[in-house]
Amino acid sequence: MSEHELRISKIRNGTVIDHIAGGHAPDVLAILGIDSATDEVVSVGMNVPSDRLGYKDVVKIEGRELSQEEVEVISLIAPAASINIIREYDVAEKHRVERPSMVEGVLSCPNRNCITTEDEPVASRFAVLENGVRCAYCDTIIREGLTDHISV
Numbered sequence: 001m002s003e004h005e006l007r008i009s010k011i012r013n014g015t016v017i018d019h020i021a022g023g024h025a026p027d028v029l030a031i032l033g034i035d036s037a038t039d040e041v042v043s044v045g046m047n048v049p050s051d052r053l054g055y056k057d058v059v060k061i062e063g064r065e066l067s068q069e070e071v072e073v074i075s076l077i078a079p080a081a082s083i084n085i086i087r088e089y090d091v092a093e094k095h096r097v098e099r100p101s102m103v104e105g106v107l108s109c110p111n112r113n114c115i116t117t118e119d120e121p122v123a124s125r126f127a128v129l130e131n132g133v134r135c136a137y138c139d140t141i142i143r144e145g146l147t148d149h150i151s152v
């Protein structure tokens, strides 16, 4: 390691979300509910040179494993992401995220007249499209700003 390199501490136990498309780390943090008020130990790399992607973002979180729902929403924003579970400093598991055909209960429909947004709401269901998601109840399509519609 030369004097021009900076070593970031390894995490002991937690999760590394790698191969996030450049610029999308803030979306991943939003999905995970990590904002300026967090007390979690998090490191974020943005626009890091990558052989595979050209440039990528990376998020490392100490002491946290992700839920299935969190991984599903991440897959919508970062389809090339890999999830590395770190145990005792080593990569114990590595998965590519998979785009589900349907996401349930994790996004809220922007249509105020949708049955999923009434007083006694039914759980939301969205079909996953090439480029967005479509409400299974009212057919509203969300293409941009998916992270503004997360309800988990």
Ligand SMILES: Nc1ncnc2c1ncn2[C@@H]1O[C@H](COP(=O)(O)OP(=O)(O)OP(=O)(O)O)[C@@H](O)[C@H]1O
Residues within 6 Å of the ligand: 009, 010, 011, 012, 016, 018, 058, 060, 082, 084, 086, 089, 090, 091, 094
């Ligand atoms: N203990 C740790 N603390 C922090 N980050 C880690 C730790 N162990 C691995 N990583 C990071 O997790 C990611 C996956 O690690 P791995 O050793 O599998 O790298 P890799 O061989 O480049 O994997 P890939 O083929 O998925 O790119 C890398 O970004 C690496 O920097």
Ligand SMILES: [Mg+2]
Residues within 6 Å of the ligand: none
């Ligand atoms: Mg790598």
Ligand SMILES: [Zn+2]
Residues within 6 Å of the ligand: 109, 110, 111, 114, 115, 116, 135, 136, 137, 138, 139, 140
């Ligand atoms: Zn709807």
